[in-house]
Amino acid sequence: MSESNHSGTTSMPSSKRAFDIVTDSLGKRYAAEKRFRIYGIVSIMLAIAFLLILLVSIVSKGLPAFTYTQVQLPITYDETVVDPEGGRDVDTLSRANYSALIKSSLRELFPEVTERSELRKLNKIVSSGADFLLRNRILENPDLIGTQEQVWLPVDDEVDTYLLLKDNEAFGTGRLSESQVSWVNRLIQDGKMENRFNRTFFTASDSREPESAGILGALVGSALTLLITLIISFPLGVAAAVYLEEFAPKNRWTDLIEVNINNLAAVPSIIFGLLGLAVFINFFGLPRSAPLVGGLVLSLMTLPTIIIASRASLKSVPPSIREGALGIGASKMQTVTHHVLPLALPGMMTGTIIGMAQALGETAPLLMIGMVAFIVEVPGGIFDSATVLPVQIYLWADSPERAFVALTSATIMVLLTFLILMNGLAVLLRKRFEKRW
């Protein structure tokens, strides 16, 4: 009986078995699907969170660098100090003691300070680079000599740092003395000291003093380096891709070349730097620290990226276009230049821009060829010593002065802006010129 029962229970569900099994497993399947979706959402959330933390940290640290505390001083351009000979000679004017003007102006503002050590502290409120600003004003306009005017001058970076961090208990007065703090507070009360837009950041080059340091030199260096990279790697990369994709026979040699190009894209960039040092500087004797060498090294690095992107872009041009052109008697060359290349060009340019963006952010290979030097001049050409934005970030991140923290973050913001612009341009090109056929 139990046997018959058994057979009954097994035969009964067997008619429903498939349906039951499906129904039973449905819940499990949906649960798995839901879990999978949650994993995905969680990872995206985490990624966004990290990105936000990064951006918030950079922006909050970097924003103060775009403004800088400046002090308004009545400067009298005393002819006996500026131009004792009265000849308006450029040489004399540029060698004059402009810090004396600042000092006398400060002494007039704070007549109660008489002690020598206190006077030195008072003078230290104003940036040690401020006298250069006065010199430049005079050189631009010698008629100012003998007159008096109100000039906004940058304060010393310690003052700026103090004002930035004075709410922080642990910071206290920083490296300022009590008397300096009281002078600063008085100047602020009088409306003679305030936070103003930091033009220096965009118009100056590197400096030991944070208040006179700017990114112009690095920006120009980056531009020159990228220009060299573009001039070398775009034509070379496109030509190599066109040859490999359209003309080269498919044999073991081209396979080998292809594998090697793909591998080169994965070579650590510092190795390209070493190669550049050995070949371009030591063997060919090109100047070190120059955008020319930097561009050459970065070209080596971006070439694989450009070749791979260009080949992919050529591959995506449908063969029917080539056949159509060949079928009416176009030569191979005409087929490529008249039809294939124009269709592949947007993809090639996208790849090139992405390669350029990669090159813009590259630091390691440039360290190897000496673009890490402290360079105060804005480079005037591709043979001048220069540095680039990421290297400038690296240099400033290393500097002990507190004010360089803001400068570093601000430079990162500038670099990120350029990267976003370049990638945006790549997306735009792709969208704009993408052809459907």
Next chain:
Amino acid sequence: METITTSSTSVTKDTPLMTPEKPNEVVENKVIDRDHRGQTVGDVTVENPRMTARNVNVWYGDKHAIQNVNLDIANNEVAALIGPSGCGKTTFLRCLNRMNDTIDGCLVEGEIALDGKNIYDKDVDVVPLRARVGIVFQKPNPFPKSIYENVAYGPRIHGLARNKTDLDEIVHSSLKRSGLFDEVKDRLDQPGTGLSGGQQQRLCIARAIAVSPEVILMDEPCSALDPIATATIEELIDELRKKYSIVIVTHSMQQAARVSQRTAYFHLGDLIEVGPTSEIFTNPKHKLTEEYITGRFG
């Protein structure tokens, strides 16, 4: 009986004729046995041919795609190549203007002559050859440029027009001959890819005839088109026949019957049977041909 004698007398000397040893038996069968391959049934030659193919063999790597094909292409005639998929008809068509050169690992043996000159000779340049033997592909492939530019491209690269007026004339007459002019005359500067499928294919035909070819090869020109567009193209082919020699590959037997004067049946790389279209479709001599056109395989 009569059909057999026709075939046995007309087979060329390149393909030694297949003499039925026992005529009575063949009369009983009415068709040549399906295992009989390698020698083409029917007359592969024509009087005063435009193109002649002799002992053509094609390999794709190790694959022997076409075996010993002999076929003549006549003037002002449409020759249809039919056969099941993978039988080599497209391969043969592409041999006629050396489009197979572009395929890696493709080897062509034998002789294909255009007006008596072997196009596979070393001194033959493919560029003028392809200007003389134009091709229209299965899928319409206009260039992603304007309608005008599509047609003008060929004459321009070959220097057929001396000035803009000449070029306009060539473009307009080519579009007229392909029956497209009235539909597109107001939008010649619009992209050719924006036309309908049938119009695109006629644009491709206009592009091919703009360089004044002598032979036009068509590789299933209607397979991607709807019946109405197909009918238009077929009328066009009939019209073009007056000026050009046309070779058309088609999967549609009705189409072959409608547009062609001669039909060649390919089977697994062999040219099985050639003959006037009416005869092939009403009275095929080879068993394979009969099976194919009656729809037993395909």
